[in-house]
Amino acid sequence: MKVEVIIRDKKKKITLPDNSRMKSLLEKINAKEEEYVFSRNGKIVLSDEKLKEGDKIKLFPVISGG
Amino acid sequence: MIKVKCSLCNKKAVIELKYANKKLCEKHFTLFYEKRVRRTIVKNSMLRRKDKVAVGVSGGKDSLVLLYLLHKMRYNVEAVLIDEGIKGYRDKTIPYVEKLCKELNIPLHVFSFKEEYGKTLNETVKKRKRPACSYCGVFRRSLLNKAARRINADKLAIGHNLDDETQMILMNFTRSELLRLARAGPVVGIVEDDRFVQRIKPLRECSEKENVLYALLTGIKYSDVECPYAGEAFRSTVRECLNMMEEKHPGTKLGILHSFDKLLPILKEHFQEVGEVNACKVCGEPTSGEICKSCQMKKEIT
Ligand SMILES: [Zn+2]
Ligand SMILES: [Zn+2]
Numbered sequence: 001m002k003v004e005v006i007i008r009d010k011k012k013k014i015t016l017p018d019n020s021r022m023k024s025l026l027e028k029i030n031a032k033e034e035e036y037v038f039s040r041n042g043k044i045v046l047s048d049e050k051l052k053e054g055d056k057i058k059l060f061p062v063i064s065g066g
Numbered sequence: 067m068i069k070v071k072c073s074l075c076n077k078k079a080v081i082e083l084k085y086a087n088k089k090l091c092e093k094h095f096t097l098f099y100e101k102r103v104r105r106t107i108v109k110n111s112m113l114r115r116k117d118k119v120a121v122g123v124s125g126g127k128d129s130l131v132l133l134y135l136l137h138k139m140r141y142n143v144e145a146v147l148i149d150e151g152i153k154g155y156r157d158k159t160i161p162y163v164e165k166l167c168k169e170l171n172i173p174l175h176v177f178s179f180k181e182e183y184g185k186t187l188n189e190t191v192k193k194r195k196r197p198a199c200s201y202c203g204v205f206r207r208s209l210l211n212k213a214a215r216r217i218n219a220d221k222l223a224i225g226h227n228l229d230d231e232t233q234m235i236l237m238n239f240t241r242s243e244l245l246r247l248a249r250a251g252p253v254v255g256i257v258e259d260d261r262f263v264q265r266i267k268p269l270r271e272c273s274e275k276e277n278v279l280y281a282l283l284t285g286i287k288y289s290d291v292e293c294p295y296a297g298e299a300f301r302s303t304v305r306e307c308l309n310m311m312e313e314k315h316p317g318t319k320l321g322i323l324h325s326f327d328k329l330l331p332i333l334k335e336h337f338q339e340v341g342e343v344n345a346c347k348v349c350g351e352p353t354s355g356e357i358c359k360s361c362q363m364k365k366e367i368t
Contacts, residue, residue, distance in 0.1 A: 008290065034309055037278045044080040044092070044282060046070050060282060061290055062275045063305075 001053040005029065008061070016051065023047040025057065035062050081279055084316035092283055099280050103135055103268050110252040112266040113221060119143045120219035120263070122210050123174075125159025125289040127281045128225030130166055132269055134286055136223060137170050143223075146213040148206050149178040151186025152293060159289040166286065177213045179205055183364055191295075193367045198295040201363055208351060208360040214263040226267045229274045232319045233304050235326045240304075248337035251330050259343045261352040271320065 001018050003025065004011060016025060022045060026033055033047050037060045040049055051057070070079045072091035079089035083098075090098055107113055119136060123129040123145045136143045145167050149156050160176075167174040180186050183205060191198045214222040231250075238247045254265040269277065281288055311318040345351070346358035353359070 034275065034313060037275060037282060039282070044279065046079055046082060046089075048070055060278050062278050 001051070003051055003053070003055040003057055005057045005059065007031075007059045018053075020051050021047065022049045022051060022057070025051060031059060036060060037062065080283075081276070085312075085320060095279065096283055099272065099276060100135065100138075102271055104139065106252070106271050107139075107266075107268050110266070112223075112253060112268060113141060115141075117142065117220040118218060120146045120210075120214035120217055120222045122222060122224045123147050123163050124225075125162040126225070127277050127286075127288040127290070128227050128230075128269060128274070130162065130225075130286050130288045131277050131281050131284075132223060132225040133166065133172065134170065134284065136268070137172060143172055144217055144219065145172055145174045146210065146217065146222075147174065147176045148209050148213070149176055149180075150202055150206070151178060151180050151188055152295070153188055155291055155293050158291045162287055162289045175213060175217055177209050179209070182209055182212070185367070187295075190367050195366055197298070199297060201367070202295070204359050204363055208358065210265075211261075211263055212351070215261065219263055222263045222265045224265055224267055225269055227269050227272055227274050227277055228319050228323060229305065229308070231267070231270045232308055232322045233301055235322055236304050236308065237300060244333060245337045247326075248330070248333040250326075252327070259352055261343070261345075271323065273319065 001020070002013050002015050005014050005025070014025060014028060016028065022038060022040070023033070026036070026038075026047065037044060038047075039045065039058045039060075040051065041056050042058075070082075070089055071077070072079045072094050073088045074094045075091060077091035077093070080092050081095050082089045088098075113119065119141050121129065121133045121136060121143050123133055124147070133143060133145055145163060147160065147163055149160070163174060166172075178186075179190070183190075187198060187202055187205075190201055194201065210222060210224075234250060235247065238244070238250070252267055252270060254267075255262040272280075280286075308319060308322075343352045343354065344356065346353045346361055347356050348361040349358060351358050351360070
């Protein structure tokens with residue numbers, strides 16, 4: 001399956017095995033869980049969240065100037 | 067499909083707080099977060115109801131969350147923004163501050179390096195003898211104090227979070243800068259001198275991640291543009307180290323902060339200089355020496 005990932009203003013399509021969870025997506029793009037808050041289709045979720053084809057995932061970086 | 071439930075209700079959890087052994091939904095996280103900030107303020111006697119509070123804002127998540135929350139708690143707040151004149155950075159973050167201030171009807175005061183020191187940070191670093199952040203830090207601090215005084219504020223609130231605080235503690239501890247440690251803490255500048263506006267840190271027990279989540283849940287739009295001047299390398303090492311410890315041993319950061327708080331009275335007794343506060347011979351600002359740090363640095367770059 002494919003999901004769309006948005007970090008800051010950059011968008012990319014990522015291919016994952018069906019029924020993957022957010023955790024696997026983070027691993028795949030080399031993003032550490034503690035460094036991001038993430039949403040799936042506009043809703044904040046935990047890393048156990050199961051993803052579906054066409055999901056829109058947004059990653060909000062935690063580390064940045066206060 | 068299994069959903070991870072909030073520890074307090076049946077709703078879906080949006081964050082896991084390992085250090086508190088809790089998973090919380092949107093509503094319960096928001097309540098938990100606000101309660102903690104309120105507790106930090108009360109526990110450290112940071113604010114009185116009649117205080118006028120200058121909130122140092124940058125446009126980033128921490129300072130905007132702080133502004134929003136103090137306003138929500140019905141404190142009398144005004145925003146102060148220091149424009150260092152960093153191209154491609156500050157000009158991008160200012161609109162976020164303007165937007166929130168307008169929405170909440172909070173007065174915003176902008177003070178710039180250019181106006182106060184005759185040079186933007188970009189111009190300053192052309193002649194620099196130290197990393198850009200050293201100048202910036204000293205100028206900012208001095209200007210924030212001036213700004214707060216100019217708007218007749220009783221307190222100056224800054225958005226330092228749990229990560230900033232624990233990094234600062236560990237860095238100073240590692241370098242044996244105990245005098246600096248003795249000067250830090252939840253409320254800074256207890257010196258009875260009306261040229262100093264007391265600085266308070268209401269978000270010091272909230273992690274960066276919690277601040278991001280709170281901003282997203284309350285709809286605060288913030289800038290996450292990073293400053294082009296790379297921060298101190300040692301800080302990144304300390305940050306990584308703390309994050310690793312926190313992950314393996316949840317509660318590490320709060321533990322460090324609370325231990326520091328308990329040590330603070332002892333540190334103050336042993337290390338804080340008792341000398342009186344002088345007026346800087348150049349600019350008149352308060353200083354422990356003859357010429358304030360900010361004027362010494364200004365001299366370096368002219
Ligand atoms: Zn709940
Ligand atoms: Zn001076």
